[in-house]
Amino acid sequence: MRQQFLFSPTLRDVPQGADIASHQLMLRAGLIRQSAAGVYSYLPLGHKVLRKIESIVREEMDAASGQEVLLPAMQPAEVWQASGRYDNYGPALMRFKDRHQRDFVLGPTHEENIAALVKDEMNTYKRMPAILYQIQTKYRDEARPRFGVLRAREFIMKDAYSFDTSYEAQNESYWAMYRAYERIFTRLGLNYRAVQADAGAMGGQGETHEFTVLSDVGEDTIVYSDESDFAANIEIAAIPDTVSKPEPVAEEMTMVDTPKERTIEEVAAKLGIRHEQCLKTVAFDADGRLVAVLMRGDHDVNEVKVANALGAEVLEPASAGQIEEAFGAEPGFIGPAGLSGDVEVLADYAVRGMAGAVCGANENGRHYQNAVPEKDFPVGEYADLRFIQEGEPSPDGRGTVRFAKGIEVGHVFKLGTKYSEALGATFLDENGKARPIIMGSYGVGVSRTIAAVIEQNHDESGICWPKAAAPFDLHLLVINPKQEDQQQLGEELYDSLQKSGWSVLLDDRRERPGVKFKDADLYGLPVRIASGKKAGEQIVEVKARTAEENVEVAVSDLPQY
Ligand code: ATP
Ligand code: MG
Ligand code: MG
Ligand code: MG
Numbered sequence: 280m281r282q283q284f285l286f287s288p289t290l291r292d293v294p295q296g297a298d299i300a301s302h303q304l305m306l307r308a309g310l311i312r313q314s315a316a317g318v319y320s321y322l323p324l325g326h327k328v329l330r331k332i333e334s335i336v337r338e339e340m341d342a343a344s345g346q347e348v349l350l351p352a353m354q355p356a357e358v359w360q361a362s363g364r365y366d367n368y369g370p371a372l373m374r375f376k377d378r379h380q381r382d383f384v385l386g387p388t389h390e391e392n393i394a395a396l397v398k399d400e401m402n403t404y405k406r407m408p409a410i411l412y413q414i415q416t417k418y419r420d421e422a423r424p425r426f427g428v429l430r431a432r433e434f435i436m437k438d439a440y441s442f443d444t445s446y447e448a449q450n451e452s453y454w455a456m457y458r459a460y461e462r463i464f465t466r467l468g469l470n471y472r473a474v475q476a477d478a479g480a481m482g483g484q485g486e487t488h489e490f491t492v493l494s495d496v497g498e499d500t501i502v503y504s505d506e507s508d509f510a511a512n513i514e515i516a517a518i519p520d521t522v523s524k525p526e527p528v529a530e531e532m533t534m535v536d537t538p539k540e541r542t543i544e545e546v547a548a549k550l551g552i553r554h555e556q557c558l559k560t561v562a563f564d565a566d567g568r569l570v571a572v573l574m575r576g577d578h579d580v581n582e583v584k585v586a587n588a589l590g591a592e593v594l595e596p597a598s599a600g601q602i603e604e605a606f607g608a609e610p611g612f613i614g615p616a617g618l619s620g621d622v623e624v625l626a627d628y629a630v631r632g633m634a635g636a637v638c639g640a641n642e643n644g645r646h647y648q649n650a651v652p653e654k655d656f657p658v659g660e661y662a663d664l665r666f667i668q669e670g671e672p673s674p675d676g677r678g679t680v681r682f683a684k685g686i687e688v689g690h691v692f693k694l695g696t697k698y699s700e701a702l703g704a705t706f707l708d709e710n711g712k713a714r715p716i717i718m719g720s721y722g723v724g725v726s727r728t729i730a731a732v733i734e735q736n737h738d739e740s741g742i743c744w745p746k747a748a749a750p751f752d753l754h755l756l757v758i759n760p761k762q763e764d765q766q767q768l769g770e771e772l773y774d775s776l777q778k779s780g781w782s783v784l785l786d787d788r789r790e791r792p793g794v795k796f797k798d799a800d801l802y803g804l805p806v807r808i809a810s811g812k813k814a815g816e817q818i819v820e821v822k823a824r825t826a827e828e829n830v831e832v833a834v835s836d837l838p839q840y
Pocket of ligand 1: 388419421428429430431432434436687688689690722723724725726727
């Protein structure tokens, strides 16, 4: 590719509203452009990276006997109603009507759709085991899309589904996918951990692991030990199996209307927990006891657990809808397990409906605004809740645990028969008996992975692509195209390097060398080759993106080098 024709404009300045390195660099290096909040176009360089990651995913899925399919993004509401998720998924589910007023959704995931597909088709044990997968655009109307492609509303996912006739066979499929994921993220050179996770959100009872790329910008916290195999999302590492529940709370509640602010860290400290584990939209009674947690959406397993453990009521998504209605707020105003907008709506609700309430958002830097009794939280009430602390021995006794922030890039689930039963996907076993298919579901956030790769591979000047994800292998620069020997050597190398199988981006633009070097650093291709002053002597300057220094290499030695 000749850079003068490349449509991936670079930006010198840090774009407004881009808070993390990967988001900034994806915009600055011309990989993506925003179309609406959480909705992006991929420009040629970004698209190449997407395709590279997809092809790694595809190779590993195929190697694990996956068969590629393509399901519709547009799905009839009926299948979602059959599983109950039409109501339970919450406002992240994008819904619309066709011209005949029939309800549809834009798929955030495809368990229902694929169960409906295999129903009547995978109807005998002879057709299983089977793994079907697709790489497709998914839609989730996230409460707070942010960090570029890391949390988008339209994004690319690889989702795979396994179909088995027994739990033993399902276990095989599950671990085959798990190992395929290990290979995918290892090939991309990512520093990641596979962690035990909570199955609640998907409604499955079974085993589930998340693949989490270590990064301070990640929204997950993982707990792991380098000396043992123990690694878990803090959601499940945090809460011991046996928690004694306090007595139900007092009924009389009063409201004190002097608003006061507390930071999320303070509230968490009062509750004796880490702020990631802190409840979001909650109500306290006059004695400062937690009485209710408002839920919206299905990805807040941890809050439900804490609420249950404390004997607090969990208000279902319908309650959020009622609050919105009562206050004339738009549906979806109250986001997953919390508020996406104005805390006062909830405070207000609390005054009229439930008395004392604390409203807040579970996030660093945002505040708990409360309309709550001046009293402190009764810490003693929560004494039975014990959370794993950093430096503690790991649960298997080997080594101590560490905490780290991470980005969830993949997720494997044993689903059991939830979706096959709901959609009537049964098969005849060896004895001619009809039984529900046992399913698994396996997702990779393909577009999110681009951002994860950049988070782990960049410096102040730009991206430092690992070869596996790089849009081109080599960046060939002609320092001064007006100098005939430089230009000629550039052309020769452009030709010969491509013939030897490298993908090459040739920069023979009439730009100052400084501009070329800056762009080259920003694009971050693994190796830069410059045809410059010594072109006449058949010598080029070679620099690995992450190396400190240029090395002069004779053209004849270049293939070897
Ligand atoms: P998160 O906890 O980050 O919201 P999730 O658990 O809801 O993710 P899954 O339902 O497990 O996501 O989907 C499979 C994969 O899809 C995730 O592991 C992640 O890599 C990717 N993914 C999920 N939501 C988004 C999003 N909004 N933008 C980009 N990728 C996403
Ligand atoms: Mg989610
Ligand atoms: Mg998750
Ligand atoms: Mg997940």
